[in-house]
Amino acid sequence: MGRKRTKSGKIRLTEVAKLAGVSPITASRFFRNPSALSLSKRERVDSAVKELGYVPNLAARALASHRTEVIGVVIPSLTNSVFADVLRGIYDASEQSRYSIQLANTRYSILQEEKLLRLFRAQKPAGLIVTGINQTPESRNVLETMDCPVTQIMEIGDSPVDMMVGFSHYDASFAAISHILEQGRRRIGFLGARMDPRVQRRFDGYRDAMKAVSLFDPNLVVTTTVPTTVTLGGTLFADLLAQAPDIDAVFCVNDDLALGVLFECQRRQISVPGHMAIVGFNDLEFMASAVPSLSSVRTNRYEMGRHAITMVIDAIEGRRPQQPVLDLGFQLMIRDSSMPPTA
Amino acid sequence: MGRKRTKSGKIRLTEVAKLAGVSPITASRFFRNPSALSLSKRERVDSAVKELGYVPNLAARALASHRTEVIGVVIPSLTNSVFADVLRGIYDASEQSRYSIQLANTRYSILQEEKLLRLFRAQKPAGLIVTGINQTPESRNVLETMDCPVTQIMEIGDSPVDMMVGFSHYDASFAAISHILEQGRRRIGFLGARMDPRVQRRFDGYRDAMKAVSLFDPNLVVTTTVPTTVTLGGTLFADLLAQAPDIDAVFCVNDDLALGVLFECQRRQISVPGHMAIVGFNDLEFMASAVPSLSSVRTNRYEMGRHAITMVIDAIEGRRPQQPVLDLGFQLMIRDSSMPPTA
DNA sequence: ACAATTATTGACAGCGCTACCATCGCATTG
C-alpha cells in the first residue's frame, strides 16, 4: 500500500488526515469538536478513521492540551457495600461519557487521603469526586487549588469546596429515633462501629433525639472504632445488654450491625420486636428479607453516584448547576422489627 | 530569584536539573533508576526536587516512553462483595508500587468486556488483570496482542493467556456436596443465580458429585440468570420446595442465597439443620454469625487480589513467575447448618 | 603502566497531539 506508518505500525492522526485529504488539525477537531467541521470533511475524516483503525494517543493529547479526561474518585472503602452502590452509579453514568474513572481508596485514613489528593492534583484530572466533608485543612487546600470541578458526596454541609450531593446523616438518624420513640420504646440503645465522621453525625442525631425527650443515657451507647461486621453487631449488642439490661430497642449505625443484633437475639431467644426493636441504617437488600424483616433508613446511594458524576461532567463542560448542593434525602423503611412491643 | 518556569508556573525537569547542576536526562534517571546515579548527584537531584516541589508530568513521560504505569483491572461487578475483597487485595498490594489501578466494570456483559479490553489496549497499560477464563475469541485475541503481562483471576484452567491465579470452582463445589452426602443427606437441592461461567462450573461439580452416587435428579435444581440477592434465595428455595418437597439439604452457589434460604426456613419453621441442611459458597463474614451458623466454602479472595497484582508487577519488571498458574484452593467451613439431620 | 572494561553522564531528536493565530472564502450590511 505504501501508507505511512511509524516504525511500531501505529497509525497517527497525520495518516488519517492525509487519507482524508485534510490537515492534521482538522482531523484533530473531528474528535474534539466535530460540529466545527463541514459535513463533507467530517464524513471524509470519519471514514479515514474507520479504514485505518485509528486510535488517539491519550498521552499525546494530554501533553499537548494540558488536560486529561480522567475523573478521580476518592472513597474510604471498597469493601463497604455502601460505596459499591455509589460506585455503580458513578460507573453507570460515566460510561456514556468520554471520561474514565480513576478510583482511589483512602481506607479511612486522612493522611492517605492527603497523599492521594496530591497525587491527583499532579495528574490534572478533569474532575474529582471525594467522600465526605471532613477533609484536613491541607486536603481542603489541595481541593481548592485543584483547578477542576470537585463534588463532595455522601453528606451535605455548609461550605462546599465546589459542589455537594448527599443527605443529612443527622436528620436521618434523628428521624429513625423519633420513629422508635413513637412506637412506645423508651430505652433505646445505640450501636456504632468505625465511627467515621458520618457515623459520628448519626450518633449526634440519636443523642439529640433522645435528649429532646429527656431519655438520653450514656449507658445506652456502645461504640467502637473497629470496622463493622455482622459478628461485631452481636458482640456490641452483648456489651450493650450487659451495661443496660433494660433496653427495649437498638439503633445500629448500619445494617450489618443490625443483622448481627438480630442473630444475637435469636441466640438469646429475645423476641423481636416483642421485647426488642431493631433499626439499621442504609437499607441494604437483605433487611427486607430477614425474619422478622428489619427496619432501616434507606439512603439513595446509587442515585448519589449518578448525580455526583453527572454534576462533575456538566461542570467540566461548562454547565454549572444552579445550586451547588444537592440533598438526596432518605426514607424511613418501617418493617416488623420496629413494630410496637408486646405487653 | 530568576528561576526559570513555564508560564503556568509549573516546574519542569529542566529546572530541577539546572538547580541540581546536572543534565535533564540525569534528573530523569533519578526517578526511573536512581541506582544508576552516583550518590552525590542523587542527593543533589533529590534536594532540588524537594526544594522546587517538582512533580513529574505523567503524560509527557507516557508520550516519550511509550509506556504508562497503569494496571488495568477488569471485573464483572462492583456490587458483588466477592470482587470487593479481590479489589482490596489489589489496591493494598499496589499502593507500595509505582503503578496505579484503572478499574473497568463489564457488568457481566461479554460485549462490554470486548469494548473495555480494546480501550485498554489503546491506552497501553503496563499490565492487566481480567476476571475469568471465558473470554470471547475476540477478547482473547485482544488479550494476546496486549503487549503487557496479563493475569486471569477467580479461576484456573488449562490455557492461560499469560498468568492465572484462582481456584477450581468445580472441585470446591464437588467437595461441598461430598461433605453434605457424608452427613447422610440424600436429596440435596441446588440453587443458582446469575449463572455466570464460574457458577456454571459450581453446578457441574454438584451434578457430578450427585451422579457419582446416583442421586442426581433435575428436579433438585433451580437456577435463574437474575442477579443474586438474599430475597431471591428465599424465592428460589420456595420454588425448589414446590418441585421437590422431600429435599433434606440445599447447596447455594453463594452466601446471599444461603442466607435467603435460612430466612425462608425460619419463615416456614423448617428446622436447620434438623430437617434441612444449608451450605453456601464464598464464606462471607456473616455466615459464621448466623443462627444456626452457616456452612460455606471459603475462597481466598483477598489473597487472590494480592497475588494477581504482585504477579503482574513482577512480570512487568522482568521477574516472571516460574509457574504461570497459581491455585489458591479453598476451605470447607463446616458449621451447624450442615450437621447431620435429626431422626 | 596501559589496554580493556564498566560505571556515569550528556546531546540530540523526537513521541503524537493541540493551542494559537493567521488566512480564506462567503454572506451580510450601509
Add this chain to the structure above:
DNA sequence: CAATGCGATGGTAGCGCTGTCAATAATTGT
C-alpha cells in the same frame, strides 16, 4: 461596492519527557 463579520481551515511551534547512542570518568587485570 467596499467594509465588516464569521465560519471553516491550515501552519507553526511547542507540551515535558525519555530512547538512543556517544562520550567521559573510574576501575580493573595483566
